[in-house]
């Protein structure tokens with residue numbers, strides 16, 4: 001049975017169980033608490049073209065002078081990498097940890 005996935009919807013994080021409400025201004029594509037994401041996009045953010053659906057771990061941080069923090073995600077299943085804009089209600093401590101190079105492994109951020 002085909003699942004339909006809306007781009008901006010609430011979801012339960014597969015990594016930490018946080019219930020994420022729909023984002024305010026941007027698309028909610030990662031957990032606001034542990035920053036983990038899910039591999040559902042393939043080429044462009046929001047295309048929902050991937051059938052992998054593995055957990056994507058935050059592996060690094062970048063900064064865009066105009067848009068703010070960019071979280072680098074890597075799929076734990078297939079190794080696919082993605083860049084996602086941080087939402088303004090993301091866990092700032094987790095973002096700081098990323099910027100210092102301390103990776104949050106799956107299940108480590110309870």
Ligand SMILES: [Zn+2]
Pocket residue numbers: 013014015016017018031032033034035036
């Ligand atoms: Zn989470």
Ligand SMILES: [Zn+2]
Pocket residue numbers: 039052053054075076077078079080
């Ligand atoms: Zn994947």
